[in-house]
Amino acid sequence: MTESFKGMKPSRRQFLTGAAAAGAGAVAAGAAKAAGDPLITEVQEWAQATGEGVDATPYGLPIQYESDVVRRNVEWLTADTISSINFTPIHALDGTITPQGCAFERHHSGAIELKKEDYRLMINGLVDTPLVFTYEDLERFPRENHVYFCECAANTGMEWAGAQLNGAQFTHGMIHNMEYSGVSLRTLLEEAGLDAAGDLKDKWVYVEGADASSNGRSIPMEKALDDVLVAFKANGEALRKEHGYPVRLVVPGWEGNMWVKWLRRIEVTNQAIESREETSKYTDTLEDGTSRKWTWVMDAKSVVTSPSPQAPIKHGKGPLVITGLAWSGRGAITGVDVSIDGGKNWQEARLAAPGTDKALTRFYLDIEWNGEEMFLQSRARDSSGYVQPTKAELRETRGLNSIYHNNCIQTWWVKANGEAENVEVS
Amino acid sequence: APALAEKYGLGRPATADEIAAWDLDVSPDGTGLPVGSGDVFTGEEVFADNCAICHGDFAEGVDNWPKLAGGMDTLNHDDPLKTVGSYWPYLSTTWDYVNRSMPFGNAQSLTPDEVYAIVAYILYSNDLVDDDFELSNENFLDVEMPNAGGFIIDDRETSEKHFWKAEPCMSNCKESVEITMRAAVLDVTPEEEGSEEV
Numbered sequence: 001m002t003e004s005f006k007g008m009k010p011s012r013r014q015f016l017t018g019a020a021a022a023g024a025g026a027v028a029a030g031a032a033k034a035a036g037d038p039l040i041t042e043v044q045e046w047a048q049a050t051g052e053g054v055d056a057t058p059y060g061l062p063i064q065y066e067s068d069v070v071r072r073n074v075e076w077l078t079a080d081t082i083s084s085i086n087f088t089p090i091h092a093l094d095g096t097i098t099p100q101g102c103a104f105e106r107h108h109s110g111a112i113e114l115k116k117e118d119y120r121l122m123i124n125g126l127v128d129t130p131l132v133f134t135y136e137d138l139e140r141f142p143r144e145n146h147v148y149f150c151e152c153a154a155n156t157g158m159e160w161a162g163a164q165l166n167g168a169q170f171t172h173g174m175i176h177n178m179e180y181s182g183v184s185l186r187t188l189l190e191e192a193g194l195d196a197a198g199d200l201k202d203k204w205v206y207v208e209g210a211d212a213s214s215n216g217r218s219i220p221m222e223k224a225l226d227d228v229l230v231a232f233k234a235n236g237e238a239l240r241k242e243h244g245y246p247v248r249l250v251v252p253g254w255e256g257n258m259w260v261k262w263l264r265r266i267e268v269t270n271q272a273i274e275s276r277e278e279t280s281k282y283t284d285t286l287e288d289g290t291s292r293k294w295t296w297v298m299d300a301k302s303v304v305t306s307p308s309p310q311a312p313i314k315h316g317k318g319p320l321v322i323t324g325l326a327w328s329g330r331g332a333i334t335g336v337d338v339s340i341d342g343g344k345n346w347q348e349a350r351l352a353a354p355g356t357d358k359a360l361t362r363f364y365l366d367i368e369w370n371g372e373e374m375f376l377q378s379r380a381r382d383s384s385g386y387v388q389p390t391k392a393e394l395r396e397t398r399g400l401n402s403i404y405h406n407n408c409i410q411t412w413w414v415k416a417n418g419e420a421e422n423v424e425v426s
Numbered sequence: 427a428p429a430l431a432e433k434y435g436l437g438r439p440a441t442a443d444e445i446a447a448w449d450l451d452v453s454p455d456g457t458g459l460p461v462g463s464g465d466v467f468t469g470e471e472v473f474a475d476n477c478a479i480c481h482g483d484f485a486e487g488v489d490n491w492p493k494l495a496g497g498m499d500t501l502n503h504d505d506p507l508k509t510v511g512s513y514w515p516y517l518s519t520t521w522d523y524v525n526r527s528m529p530f531g532n533a534q535s536l537t538p539d540e541v542y543a544i545v546a547y548i549l550y551s552n553d554l555v556d557d558d559f560e561l562s563n564e565n566f567l568d569v570e571m572p573n574a575g576g577f578i579i580d581d582r583e584t585s586e587k588h589f590w591k592a593e594p595c596m597s598n599c600k601e602s603v604e605i606t607m608r609a610a611v612l613d614v615t616p617e618e619e620g621s622e623e624v
Contacts, residue, residue, distance in 0.1 A: 074616055079480075079490035083530070109527065123437075124445050131437035132444065140436055162607040166615040191433055206451060212533035214526050216451060265448050273451045274516050276523040280508065283577060289502030291513075295580040299589075309609075337594065342603030346596045375603055379594065387591040397586055401506055413605065422609035426602065 061101070068092065071102050072169060077158070082110045083213070085152065087173030090303070090325065091310040095352070096147070096177050096360040100240050103176035106152050106256065108213030111242040114262050119210075119246050121188075121230075125267035126203065128193025135246050138232060141183040141191075146229065146252070147359045149327045151175040151298050153255035153282050156406040159391075163422045167310040171410060171422060172303040177327075177360035180250050182231030185224050188266070197268050200225070206273045207249055210264035217258045218272035219251065223296075227252045230263065253329030253358040254296040255404070257282050287399030300328035300388050301407035302336055302363070302380035313369065313418030320369040322349075324378050326361045331383035333361040340367070342375030342411060342425045343390070349378070374414040375425055391424065452522040456566050459521065463562030464543025466550040472540050473547045476529045485509075485551035495551035498572065511552025515574045517566065521545050 035041065062069065071086040078084040088104040105111065116135040124130040152174035158164045165171050189205070197203050205224040208216035219228065229250040232239060239245045244261030251258045257277055272278070278293060285291040304324040307313050313320065322340075326333045333355030337346040352362035363378070380388040391408035413423040452458035464472075474483065480491040487493030497507025506512075510520050525541045527533045536544070546561040549569060555561075561569070609615065 072616060074614075076614065079492075109530070109533070122440050122444065122448055124440055124449055130440035130445055132440045133437040137436045141434060162612075163609040164612055164614060166609040170615060191436060193433075208451075212527055212531075216526075267449060267451070269453070271453055271455070271457075273522070274454050274519055275451065276519050276527075279516065279519050279577075280510075280514055280523075285501060285506060285508070287502065289506070289576065291501070291577050292580050292582075293577045295582070297580075297582075299582070309615075337596070344598065344600055344603060346594075346599070381594070385590045385592070387589060387594045389586075389589050393589070400504070413608075423605050424607040426604040426606055 062099075066092075069102060071104060072173075074165065074170060083108045085154070085174060087169045088176055089169050089310075090173050090175070090305050091168045091308050093305070094323065094362070096325070096362050097235060098176035098178060098360075100176075100178065100235055100237070100243065103178070103240075103243065104152070104174050105242045106174065107211070107242070108215055109211050112211045112262055113241060114210055114245065116246045119264075121247065121263060122265045123188060123192040123267075124265070125206070125269050126194075126197040127189070127268050128196045131192045133188070135232070138183055138230065138247065141187050143181055144184055144229065145179060145181050146227075146250070147177065147179045147356065148250055148252045149175055149177045149298075149358065149360050150250075150256045150259050151301075151327070151329075153257055153295075153298075153404040155256075156301075156408070156410075157403050159408070159422075160395075160400050160402065160406055163424050166422050168303055168305050168308040168410075169310060172301075172305075172325075174256070175325075175327075175360075178234040179236070180229055180231040181233035181236075182229045182247075182250065185228040185230055185249070185266070186226075188230060189224065189268070192268075194268070197221075202270070204269045204272050206265075206267040206269050206275075207258075207260045207263060208265050209244075209260045210262040215257070215260050215277055216273060216275040217260060217277055218269070218275065219258065221268075223251070223254070251296075253298060253331075255282065255298055258296065282404060284398070284402035284404050286397075286402065292402070295405055298327075298329035299405065299407045300326070300330065300333070300380045300382040300386045302326035302333075302378040302388060303410050304338070304376050304378050304412060307376065307414050307418070307420050308412050309420045309422055312420055313414065316418075317369055317371040320367050322365040322367060322376065324349075324363055326355070326363055326378065326380040327359065328355075328380065328382035328384075328386065329358055330386055332357050332359075333380055334383050335381045336361070336363040337379040337381070338363075338365045339377040339379070340374040343377050343409070346379065355383070371416060373416055374412075375423075376412040376414055376420070377409050379409055450522070450526055452518045452525075454516040454518050456518060456563070459518070459563045459566060460538045461563050462538035462542050463560055463564075464539050464541070464546055465560035466543075466546045466555065466557050468540075469543035469545070469547025469550070472536075472543050476532075476536070477544065480530065485548055494548050498552075501573070501576065509552065510548050511554060511572060513573050513576070515571055515577055517545065517549075517569050517571055520548060521566075 069092040073086040119135045121133040155174035203221040208214045231250045249260040283291045283293045326336045336349040349363040349365040355361040412420045414420045485494035497512035549555045
């Protein structure tokens with residue numbers, strides 16, 4: 001991905017056209033009331049004839065009416081679609097588990113096809129015995145299951161300089177959250193033997209993929225032996241091709257770039273390799289021109305997914321569900337505060353379930369909407385005591401050019417007509 | 427974790443040839459560099475044949491493809507230009523990345539000498555060496571990268587310590603809220619399918 005987030009092509013069409021359609025629907029429903037709703041008073045086809053047989057769909061896709069719940073890409077972000085990004089439709093999802101079929105993709109040389117029979121994993125470097133595993137070997141090691149978020153380091157990166165993209169999918173959708181099944185990296189490293197590495201404190205693990213980009217990254221041994229997983233299942237089934245089939249690395253809480261897909265080699269080293277993906281990319285330039293490297297952890301972050309620019313209020317005044325996602329690479333979400341007045345006042349949202357370590361957490365705030373405009377914000381807090389900052393606070397310490405790790409509080413301007421827009425506020 | 431790690435007896439020893447085929451990474455201290463060399467003139471030719479279509483004849487970049495040269499002393503500007511010359515801390519990364527992952531769409535097709543030559547040409551394009559320069563595994567570490575000292579290790583836990591707040595403000599946190607920027611004014615968001623007719 002290039003860094004030219006600023007040179008974009010204008011488009012003439014309105015992004016959001018919800019208001020007119022919503023009005024027409026309300027009229028039809030009103031007219032039906034006199035004699036009764038024909039959807040009730042008249043026998044419908046689906047209540048009379050039969051539906052599809054169980055042999056119609058061996059592996060199903062969502063119903064056609066959900067065709068807008070799809071990954072989207074933004075053409076002007078990158079030079080081509082091979083080394084590029086697309087976005088999870090978080091504005092339309094609920095709960096915390098991301099359906100794999102619409103979970104975002106980020107490739108550096110495309111989504112490769114690597115079948116299990118051709119798969120090999122090598123462990124080499126400072127180990128007692130360099131090893132080669134087949135896919136079948138990996139399935140014979142003791143297995144673990146964990147739910148974790150994978151957030152691209154560049155998520156929200158286009159928003160550093162200002163409000164740019166109009167929708168939670170585009171501003172916050174470089175993320176997915178899945179239940180992974182796999183083997184702990186620790187188990188595999190111990191199978192190769194770490195006596196040869198000596199003192200493990202200053203050792204590193206270099207990981208790379210089987211694709212042309214290789215996406216090599218250096219991970220300190222302490223993390224490698226802690227909670228990193230070599231995963232082959234996600235949300236119950238094999239990884240999708242675009243998510244690293246048949247084997248990927250899961251690096252809980254850390255930037256998505258390190259979650260190496262199509263994992264083919266793990267090397268124990270004396271030093272960080274300082275590969276392209278940890279020097280040229282995934283380093284964060286500060287205002288004075290120096291840059292942070294090894295900014296691995298994704299800080300606490302949240303976003304209101306509805307209402308949002310792609311999910312306007314169409315039902316008028318009255319009960320309104322405000323909902324969103326919160327997550328932190330530093331631990332569990334302990335609370336989310338929501339403001340409807342741009343951060344003047346906050347109230348604590350309800351967590352759908354207690355936050356878990358380095359995973360997405362769903363929050364709700366149920367309000368009575370009086371039809372007036374709102375400036376919706378959410379603010380996450382995590383188990384380390386970290387509180388999600390405003391964009392102004394982030395810019396104060398980092399300037400405008402760090403590209404990655406933008407975990408600022410997002411503002412949606414919900415207008416009286418129910419439409420919402422991505423804005424920045426004072 | 428157990429004090430004595432259990433072994434499962436899975437996998438098999440990797441052969442030396444297998445390790446040599448896959449372990450290609452090069453460290454900042456030169457570990458991993460194969461014997462070889464290449465000069466700027468050769469590099470110009472190899473670059474023209476394999477790289478210039480995207481990166482430009484002078485490594486200046488075509489369209490939205492990465493610029494490999496230029497941008498010296500721009501890192502503290504509003505729009506920093508980050509290239510091998512202006513930004514990359516180690517020459518090892520250039521060699522390693524070109525060798526393993528370039529050209530885009532035909533990776534791992536270059537010989538070590540061709541990679542040395544390309545890297546020499548990129549250095550020349552960045553005005554870091556003269557046009558008669560020859561890069562080899564012998565003199566590799568002599569090349570000074572301008573931004574070698576430009577990186578600090580993640581310091582968020584100290585420089586951003588104030589983000590760990592005991593009691594975040596809950597009420598009357600500020601006096602006014604004014605819109606300072608709107609995404610709809612910029613209007614660069616892709617269309618939703620289905621809304622095109624309206």
